[in-house]
Amino acid sequence: MLTKSDHSRHFFSLVAGVTLIELLAFIVVIGVSVVAIGGVFQHSVIRVQDPLINSQLMSMAQAQFDEILSRKYDENTPTGGIPACGSSPLCAGMGLDVGEVLSDISTLDDIDDFNGYQDIPQTNYLRQVSVVYAGTDFGVASENAKRITVSVSSSQGQSVSLSVYRFNF
Numbered sequence: 001m002l003t004k005s006d007h008s009r010h011f012f013s014l015v016a017g018v019t020l021i022e023l024l025a026f027i028v029v030i031g032v033s034v035v036a037i038g039g040v041f042q043h044s045v046i047r048v049q050d051p052l053i054n055s056q057l058m059s060m061a062q063a064q065f066d067e068i069l070s071r072k073y074d075e076n077t078p079t080g081g082i083p084a085c086g087s088s089p090l091c092a093g094m095g096l097d098v099g100e101v102l103s104d105i106s107t108l109d110d111i112d113d114f115n116g117y118q119d120i121p122q123t124n125y126l127r128q129v130s131v132v133y134a135g136t137d138f139g140v141a142s143e144n145a146k147r148i149t150v151s152v153s154s155s156q157g158q159s160v161s162l163s164v165y166r167f168n169f
Contacts, residue, residue, distance in 0.1 A: 124155040
């Protein structure tokens with residue numbers, strides 16, 4: 001007959017051991033779990049910069065809009081915009097005028113002068129501007145509205161394009 005101490009010794013000898021197969025299965029399961037969790041963590045660390053970069057792109061586009069929209073609608077638009085160019089005075093048309101150069105922003109005095117303008121506002125970012133007649137988008141004469149599009153892209157591949165309309169009023 002087994003005594004109490006013999007019984008407990010016999011019980012612990014049955015449950016205390018782990019087989020080599022069980023140990024290998026445990027190591028494989030833990031290894032696969034660590035790799036999967038590491039992949040998810042790596043993806044989230046890489047993507048954490050996206051909101052910051054998008055915010056910078058939007059800020060750079062807005063800064064360019066502020067610069068452009070501070071200018072007159074047309075070369076012949078009087079200060080204050082009244083009367084609007086068209087009948088008297090006639091609008092000068094789209095594009096650069098005498099003495100205006102895209103590489104010198106201080107020479108650009110009306111919004112269509114910015115068509116084709118591009119710069120590098122910060123390292124690894126490119127900003128480009130497009131200005132086109134767009135009055136027909138609103139059912140008015142084409143030359144009575146201009147669509148200004150600012151596109152900003154980063155060297156990491158993110159980009160944003162924003163458009164605003166300016167009316168001849």
